Amino acid sequence: MNQHPEQTENSEKSEMTEMSTKPVQGEPLLKITDLQVAFSTMHGSVQAVDNASMELAAGSTLAIVGESGSGKSTTAMAAIGLLPGNGKVTGGSIRFDGQELVGMPESKLRRIRGEQIGLVPQDPMSNLNPVSKIGTQIAETLLTHRQATKKDVDQKVVAVMEQAGIPEAARRAKQYPHELSGGLRQRALIAIALACRPQLLIADEPTSALDVTVQQVILDQIGEMTQELGTAVLLITHDLGLAAERAQNLVVMHRGLVVETGPAEQLLNDPQHPYTQSLVRAAPSVAAVRLAPDAFAAPSGTSGSHAAGEPTADGDRPSSGTAVEGAPKRTAEPLVTITDLTKVYPKRGQADFYATRDVTLEIPRGSTVSIVGESGSGKTTTARMLLKLIEPTSGSITFEGKDVLNLNKADLKDFRQRVQAVFQDPYSSLNPMFTVGRIIEEPLVAYKRGNARERRERVLKLMDQVALPAHMFRRYPAELSGGQRQRIAIARALALNPDLIVCDEPVSALDVLVQAQILDLLKDLQQELGLSYLFISHDLAVVRLISDYVCVMKDGELVEAATSEEIFTNPRHPYTRKLLASIPGNELEIDADAEVA
Amino acid sequence: MLRLIGKRLLLLIPTLFGLSVLLFLWVRSLPGGPATALLGDKATPEAVARVNAAYGFDKPLVEQYFQYMGRILSGDFGSSLLTNRPVLEEFAARFPATLELSAFAIVFAVALGIPLGYWAARHVGRWQDQLAVLLSLMGVVVPVFFLAFILKWVFAVQLGWLPPDGRQNPRIDATHYTNFFVWDGLITGEFDAAFDAFTHLVLPGIALGTIPLAIIARITRASVLEVQNADYVRTAKAKGLAPNLIRNRFVMRNAMLPVITTLGLQLGLLISGAVLTETVFAFNGIGSFLWDAIFNLDFPVLQGFIIFIALIYSLINLVVDVSYGLIDPRVRVS
Numbered sequence: 001m002n003q004h005p006e007q008t009e010n011s012e013k014s015e016m017t018e019m020s021t022k023p024v025q026g027e028p029l030l031k032i033t034d035l036q037v038a039f040s041t042m043h044g045s046v047q048a049v050d051n052a053s054m055e056l057a058a059g060s061t062l063a064i065v066g067e068s069g070s071g072k073s074t075t076a077m078a079a080i081g082l083l084p085g086n087g088k089v090t091g092g093s094i095r096f097d098g099q100e101l102v103g104m105p106e107s108k109l110r111r112i113r114g115e116q117i118g119l120v121p122q123d124p125m126s127n128l129n130p131v132s133k134i135g136t137q138i139a140e141t142l143l144t145h146r147q148a149t150k151k152d153v154d155q156k157v158v159a160v161m162e163q164a165g166i167p168e169a170a171r172r173a174k175q176y177p178h179e180l181s182g183g184l185r186q187r188a189l190i191a192i193a194l195a196c197r198p199q200l201l202i203a204d205e206p207t208s209a210l211d212v213t214v215q216q217v218i219l220d221q222i223g224e225m226t227q228e229l230g231t232a233v234l235l236i237t238h239d240l241g242l243a244a245e246r247a248q249n250l251v252v253m254h255r256g257l258v259v260e261t262g263p264a265e266q267l268l269n270d271p272q273h274p275y276t277q278s279l280v281r282a283a284p285s286v287a288a289v290r291l292a293p294d295a296f297a298a299p300s301g302t303s304g305s306h307a308a309g310e311p312t313a314d315g316d317r318p319s320s321g322t323a324v325e326g327a328p329k330r331t332a333e334p335l336v337t338i339t340d341l342t343k344v345y346p347k348r349g350q351a352d353f354y355a356t357r358d359v360t361l362e363i364p365r366g367s368t369v370s371i372v373g374e375s376g377s378g379k380t381t382t383a384r385m386l387l388k389l390i391e392p393t394s395g396s397i398t399f400e401g402k403d404v405l406n407l408n409k410a411d412l413k414d415f416r417q418r419v420q421a422v423f424q425d426p427y428s429s430l431n432p433m434f435t436v437g438r439i440i441e442e443p444l445v446a447y448k449r450g451n452a453r454e455r456r457e458r459v460l461k462l463m464d465q466v467a468l469p470a471h472m473f474r475r476y477p478a479e480l481s482g483g484q485r486q487r488i489a490i491a492r493a494l495a496l497n498p499d500l501i502v503c504d505e506p507v508s509a510l511d512v513l514v515q516a517q518i519l520d521l522l523k524d525l526q527q528e529l530g531l532s533y534l535f536i537s538h539d540l541a542v543v544r545l546i547s548d549y550v551c552v553m554k555d556g557e558l559v560e561a562a563t564s565e566e567i568f569t570n571p572r573h574p575y576t577r578k579l580l581a582s583i584p585g586n587e588l589e590i591d592a593d594a595e596v597a
Numbered sequence: 598m599l600r601l602i603g604k605r606l607l608l609l610i611p612t613l614f615g616l617s618v619l620l621f622l623w624v625r626s627l628p629g630g631p632a633t634a635l636l637g638d639k640a641t642p643e644a645v646a647r648v649n650a651a652y653g654f655d656k657p658l659v660e661q662y663f664q665y666m667g668r669i670l671s672g673d674f675g676s677s678l679l680t681n682r683p684v685l686e687e688f689a690a691r692f693p694a695t696l697e698l699s700a701f702a703i704v705f706a707v708a709l710g711i712p713l714g715y716w717a718a719r720h721v722g723r724w725q726d727q728l729a730v731l732l733s734l735m736g737v738v739v740p741v742f743f744l745a746f747i748l749k750w751v752f753a754v755q756l757g758w759l760p761p762d763g764r765q766n767p768r769i770d771a772t773h774y775t776n777f778f779v780w781d782g783l784i785t786g787e788f789d790a791a792f793d794a795f796t797h798l799v800l801p802g803i804a805l806g807t808i809p810l811a812i813i814a815r816i817t818r819a820s821v822l823e824v825q826n827a828d829y830v831r832t833a834k835a836k837g838l839a840p841n842l843i844r845n846r847f848v849m850r851n852a853m854l855p856v857i858t859t860l861g862l863q864l865g866l867l868i869s870g871a872v873l874t875e876t877v878f879a880f881n882g883i884g885s886f887l888w889d890a891i892f893n894l895d896f897p898v899l900q901g902f903i904i905f906i907a908l909i910y911s912l913i914n915l916v917v918d919v920s921y922g923l924i925d926p927r928v929r930v931s
Contacts, residue, residue, distance in 0.1 A: 080835060082831055082834055082835060110837045110839070111837060112837070113834065113835055113836065113837035114835060114836040114837030118835075119832065121832055121835075126827065126829065127828045127829050127831075127832045128829055129829045129833070129846070129850075129851070130829070130925070130926070130927060131850050131851055131924060131925055132846060132847075132850075140833075140836060140842070141836040141837070141838075144836065144837055144838050144839065145837060176926040176927070189832070192832070
């Protein structure tokens with residue numbers, strides 16, 4: 001579908017100035033040369049992209065991989081002329097289909113956007129106009145670019161929606177965004193982006209806001225549709241595994257610079273640049289197999305033999321809705337026992353909603369039990385009930401043999417100190433008005449531990465434990481990075497010497513390299529302090545790095561529970577298999593040992 | 598949508614019932630009782646007794662209440678103690694004036710406030726923005742009556758462009774059906790009368806509408822600033838849509854939601870603002886009449902007025918909710 005008309009001869013030198021619409025023979029569809037992008041901020045100009053160059057041939061897929069702040073999205077937005085107000089291309093060239101896009105007047109760019117370059121944005125929840133019908137939002141593109149008339153637009157909208165895999169397209173077209181699930185909304189955005197059959201599709205983290213199983217379907221959809229239309233894809237992602245799986249060529253960006261470029265396979269197996277090497281090492285999806293044995297190492301003496309003797313004991317029992325955590329037969333009683341935990345939210349006029357149903361599991365002392373599931377699976381509800389933030393409808397929770405749901409005042413006070421939490425979003429879970437020192441000290445003050453000097457010493461020791469430099473004591477959370485903030489949250493959780501820390505998606509808001517650091521920290525602390533973790537995550541790859549036991553939840557029920565090894569090497573429940581298969585890069589055969597060298 | 602309207606109308610019943618009980622008890626607890634209020638402090642006991650018997654004030658409270666409710670439901674709010682004319686008749690003569698003035702004020706506030714706010718947001722940080730913010734700040738800080746005096750002095754007294762007071766030039770022979778003077782002029786074809794009534798609305802209307810204008814401008818500015826950086830606006834740009842389509846369908850429709858909420862609140866406040874403005878411009882609306890009623894404890898008028906205002910407030914709220922639902926589909930479901 002890419003119409004490369006016959007070519008006019010042109011010397012290379014005149015390329016930069018020439019604004020003709022005729023592409024140069026053999027020139028790639030998109031050619032970015034020495035691109036410079038700067039943002040003007042209160043503290044002066046910040047260089048977001050520095051001398052970036054890359055090429056994308058018609059019909060092929062190129063992925064830009066990098067962490068947040070690497071300039072990957074900025075590069076893509078520059079290519080479609082949609083930098084935020086304070087951003088500006090300060091140098092270099094972006095040639096698309098033979099035309100120079102840098103400096104092109106807005107009115108001309110507008111004709112390219114939507115018609116020749118489509119955009120699939122990151123977050124399907126915020127990218128659709130909430131007050132306009134889905135069909136209208138697709139029709140706008142078609143009408144603007146004269147790909148449909150008022151008469152046949154409805155019919156064309158439905159056709160495009162069907163192509164994007166939206167069931168009951170005619171009905172959905174009349175619905176508003178809030179009536180659709182995240183996956184369907186992303187399909188609607190794909191339909192918008194591809195409605196005019198563009199030559200280039202920019203997919204900016206198109207699935208990072210979606211559940212894993214949905215992720216894969218969406219990526220497949222993009223792949224199929226673009227292949228059918230002959231559309232080239234510029235894929236922006238933080239996930240190296242996903243990039244390698246979907247793109248022929250990769251560009252790795254770091255702090256505004258392109259650090260490495262090359263075919264996906266080669267770049268993964270033989271990364272040249274140190275940054276790429278560290279990225280390959282840290283990517284959970286790719287590197288899980290190699291890092292896993294560490295995580296299985298017995299953290300403390302009490303639970304030394306669980307991994308070895310367990311699988312057979314658990315193996316005979318079919319996993320059912322009420323699967324029991326396969327606790328090894330050992331003398332020590334588990335720290336936490338959860339039995340038939342159910343939380344029901346009554347719904348008016350409809351059947352009751354079971355957030356969790358008959359969840360049963362145990363958390364042995366000193367080990368990590370993970371609950372994996374997609375949004376709405378009930379994993380967070382379970383964690384909240386264990387934290388006594390919400391009351392279960394039925395079932396029981398015991399902590400060291402005591403019934404958590406009926407604690408007396410003194411026992412409750414004790415329980416509140418020994419069970420701590422680390423939450424997902426390090427940006428909103430820390431009081432922005434408190435200094436780092438005060439945040440970590442807060443629990444010590446609340447439970448009247450020591451005097452001011454002793455507390456200060458304790459805080460500094462905690463900061464040392466989580467590798468936060470002491471000079472951050474007086475800083476505010478807003479001055480720190482996401483990883484540093486999550487370290488604060490961990491230090492605060494550790495302040496009262498807890499036995500159990502409930503970690504609710506503690507790393508999912510963090511970049512890959514930082515993710516790896518935080519997971520390492522959690523692991524080290526566990527060994528040092530004999531902690532137990534209940535680890536909640538949607539990301540199987542992350543779970544694999546840290547867990548001794550894994551529970552898989554779906555629609556409020558535990559569908560499978562076993563040791564980590566068992567789950568990853570011998571999944572029984574079809575849903576677990578589906579989850580495993582959805583990990584991007586799972587099927588890439590990467591020689592783990594080669595990279596270590 | 599119809600269910601929402603029905604629900605809200607049903608809600609009026611308990612609201613008005615509660616209000617009527619309060620009003621009833623208030624009148625009965627007036628110092629010396631309602632009869633003294635009617636007759637004045639120096640009334641003889643015999644006269645008081647006579648009035649009590651005549652109005653039924655000597656009967657048990659519950660019985661009095663049912664009589665009172667019966668009268669209200671049949672549309673009888675009693676007669677003004679001051680003018681001796683039925684309360685409803687007085688209202689019919691004066692309320693249209695206040696409503697006409699309020700309508701002018703709110704149209705003025707919306708028609709200028711929303712574009713001003715949008716203009717400021719589009720030039721954020723530049724002189725246009727600062728000017729708009731300064732203007733809207735001045736609009737809020739200047740008291741209504743003071744602004745009214747200034748407007749009157751400049752445009753009516755010094756420049757003579759607009760009439761200084763009244764609702765219509767008494768020399769114009771205008772026919773009045775509804776007491777909405779502009780409207781009356783239009784339907785009877787007396788366009789000179791309509792125009793004259795309109796010119797009388799301008800100065801008091803601007804005085805009354807300035808505070809809502811300033812508030813609407815500020816809310817619009819803040820709201821547009823937020824919405825124009827929304828992801829869906831960027832997506833709209835990525836579709837290659839024309840700028841005015843993006844402005845109308847994406848930015849303004851979403852930015853209007855908080856503005857409508859504010860507008861509803863402002864409409865409610867207009868009536869109290871109208872009392873002051875009407876006094877300055879000798880505008881014969883409900884304002885001055887209410888003023889006298891308060892000072893003379895003209896309780897039938899006050900009772901009627903409070904019930905009327907409650908009705909108007911409820912209806913405004915309903916209109917706001919309905920228009921909110923029209924713009925925002927997410928509200929419609931719940």
